[in-house]
Amino acid sequence: MRLLVFVLSLCISQLNAQYTSGVSRPDSTITKIVDESDLSVKYANTIKAEDLKQHLDTLASDAFEGRETGTVGIDKAAAYLSNYFGSLDLPQIGDESTYFQKVQITFTRGSSSEMFVNGNRFKHLWDYLSFPGRNKNLPKFTTDEITFLGYGIDDPRYSDYRGVDVKDKVIMIYDGEPVDQDSMSIITKSKNLSHWSNNPTNKLIAARNNGVKLVLIIEDDIKGELSRNRSKLLGGSMALGDESQFKKPYANSVAISTNIAKEIMGTNLEEVIKIRDKIKSKGKAKRKVLKSKLEFEQNITRSLLEGVNVLGFIEGSTKKEEIVVVSAHFDHVGKTGDDIFNGANDNASGTSTVLEIAEAFAEAKKNGHGPKRSILCLLVSGEEKGLLGSAYYADKPIFPLDNTVVDINVDMVGRSDVKYAEDPDYIYVIGSDRLSTDLHKINESVNQKYTQLTLDYTYNAESDPNRYYYRSDHYNFAEKGIPAIFFFNGTHADYHRPSDTAEKINFEQMKKTGQLIFHTAWELANRDARIQVDVNTKKPKKISP
Numbered sequence: 205m206r207l208l209v210f211v212l213s214l215c216i217s218q219l220n221a222q223y224t225s226g227v228s229r230p231d232s233t234i235t236k237i238v239d240e241s242d243l244s245v246k247y248a249n250t251i252k253a254e255d256l257k258q259h260l261d262t263l264a265s266d267a268f269e270g271r272e273t274g275t276v277g278i279d280k281a282a283a284y285l286s287n288y289f290g291s292l293d294l295p296q297i298g299d300e301s302t303y304f305q306k307v308q309i310t311f312t313r314g315s316s317s318e319m320f321v322n323g324n325r326f327k328h329l330w331d332y333l334s335f336p337g338r339n340k341n342l343p344k345f346t347t348d349e350i351t352f353l354g355y356g357i358d359d360p361r362y363s364d365y366r367g368v369d370v371k372d373k374v375i376m377i378y379d380g381e382p383v384d385q386d387s388m389s390i391i392t393k394s395k396n397l398s399h400w401s402n403n404p405t406n407k408l409i410a411a412r413n414n415g416v417k418l419v420l421i422i423e424d425d426i427k428g429e430l431s432r433n434r435s436k437l438l439g440g441s442m443a444l445g446d447e448s449q450f451k452k453p454y455a456n457s458v459a460i461s462t463n464i465a466k467e468i469m470g471t472n473l474e475e476v477i478k479i480r481d482k483i484k485s486k487g488k489a490k491r492k493v494l495k496s497k498l499e500f501e502q503n504i505t506r507s508l509l510e511g512v513n514v515l516g517f518i519e520g521s522t523k524k525e526e527i528v529v530v531s532a533h534f535d536h537v538g539k540t541g542d543d544i545f546n547g548a549n550d551n552a553s554g555t556s557t558v559l560e561i562a563e564a565f566a567e568a569k570k571n572g573h574g575p576k577r578s579i580l581c582l583l584v585s586g587e588e589k590g591l592l593g594s595a596y597y598a599d600k601p602i603f604p605l606d607n608t609v610v611d612i613n614v615d616m617v618g619r620s621d622v623k624y625a626e627d628p629d630y631i632y633v634i635g636s637d638r639l640s641t642d643l644h645k646i647n648e649s650v651n652q653k654y655t656q657l658t659l660d661y662t663y664n665a666e667s668d669p670n671r672y673y674y675r676s677d678h679y680n681f682a683e684k685g686i687p688a689i690f691f692f693n694g695t696h697a698d699y700h701r702p703s704d705t706a707e708k709i710n711f712e713q714m715k716k717t718g719q720l721i722f723h724t725a726w727e728l729a730n731r732d733a734r735i736q737v738d739v740n741t742k743k744p745k746k747i748s749p
Contacts, residue, residue: 223664226662243568247722248726253711256715270547273592282304289562292562306511307444307512307586311507311509312504312506315503316502319498322467329437332460332461334437334458335459342418350376351370352376352492353376354382357381357400357407357410362391373417374417375420382487405454412455418500422462426462469494470494472492513597515582520729523734526577527609528609530613535551535593536551545700553618557718557721561581578603598683608681610689611682612724612725617631617713617718619708621695621696630660631659635678639686643689651724
């Protein structure tokens with residue numbers, strides 16, 4: 205999942221927002237509505253455990269090879285989903301009159317890199333790290349000097365570049381920015397660090413603007429940096445659109461260990477440290493040309509892939525221009541060697557749930573009881589690569605976002621976490637009151653009337669360290685100001701492991717969750733008034749890439 209780091213300042217009415225974070229238990233003294241004269245009950249009952257199992261067993265089978273975006277396995281999954289929508293006689297509203305919305309994705313990975321300093325070979329992914337998304341191919345070259353350039357900052361308040369020519373040269377810099385002994389930034393004159401620390405790519409832009417050939421960034425904890433960025437460094441990264449030609453305004457760069465830095469500094473080690481300390485104490489830039497032989501090359505591969513979102517559309521009646529989106533991602537992480545990551549819970553479970561919800565609405569429409577508003581069952585790819593499929597839809601929607609009422613998102617249902625190991629009749633609800641108090645009240649109300657699950661809002665708390673609100677596909681709608689609600693059963697020991705398999709799914713639990721989601725969607729699609737965005741919001745302030 206994508207780990208976005210945002211500060212979101214929101215308020216409800218006159219109070220600072222403290223989003224619902226407790227547990228809401230239904231009043232068991234009130235009898236659930238089960239009479240099928242209530243159409244919501246009638247069509248929710250078409251969601252059956254055995255049908256969910258059939259879908260999930262297929263999607264999470266070895267034949268689909270872990271459904272990784274850009275592979276044959278996910279193509280098979282997309283074909284299964286589109287065939288199912290076809291069996292429901294849903295209209296083909298996608299590209300070229302299909303059930304698909306094509307999504308262009310660029311896959312980037314580092315294929316090889318070599319570094320020698322003074323004849324000593326240093327190992328990529330051990331002694332130094334080259335981030336593929338920040339680099340382009342750099343043919344083998346040799347240099348006999350490296351310029352130590354402080355912190356690599358080029359700012360009107362402090363510049364390491366002023367008065368120095370580093371065109372086509374290699375520079376070595378420290379991470380971060382100079383701060384004095386009182387932790388005051390030399391640049392901001394306060395304890396708040398500048399954008400040179402908050403966004404390290406700013407240094408790569410400055411280096412590119414000054415013609416630098418390669419930036420060596422001293423990283424004190426190279427093993428920790430590898431651990432924190434393992435997937436980017438080992439598995440590559442994906443981005444929306446055609447980025448097969450590297451167009452980012454960055455100089456090539458690598459993070460180097462202190463061992464490499466010491467080898468480069470050689471007998472100048474103490475002098476370089478004194479220069480660094482003087483920069484901190486005096487706030488004045490200083491540099492040092494180091495006579496050290498560096499041989500380096502790196503090869504980056506970029507390939508253009510074509511993923512798809514799969515679209516199941518049930519047209520509404522009297523308010524058909526307004527759209528209720530029900531979403532889930534159908535991709536997973538593929539396979540490694542002989543190990544297949546089947547992704548039964550993540551997220552064949554959510555995908556199967558949406559298929560059954562589509563069938564329920566299609567059956568209602570067939571019987572002349574179709575919803576007032578239109579339903580779009582949106583199954584997206586690329587979630588595991590950074591919420592890419594839903595981001596693509598939000599940027600290039602099939603239906604105008606102004607007409608999109610809500611997104612109801614389903615990710616990882618049908619298994620209990622440790623907290624609810626003995627009580628599967630629960631669901632974590634995230635985001636319901638972030639933008640619309642109507643949405644929150646409606647979900648609570650239909651749950652009390654029809655399903656009576658425990659609704660746990662623990663992960664909805666503003667202070668939730670897991671930040672799940674930002675980590676699944678609903679967020680791409682919420683970021684556009686569209687109310688979104690996310691249903692989730694929590695994590696477990698099999699998360700992103702080959703052991704996330706179909707036999708561990710509780711299909712009765714899945715059915716109950718699916719029925720709650722259907723009841724909520726049914727109410728949202730059929731109520732007279734469209735739900736309102738009534739939570740006052742400030743635009744999210746991005747503070748880190």
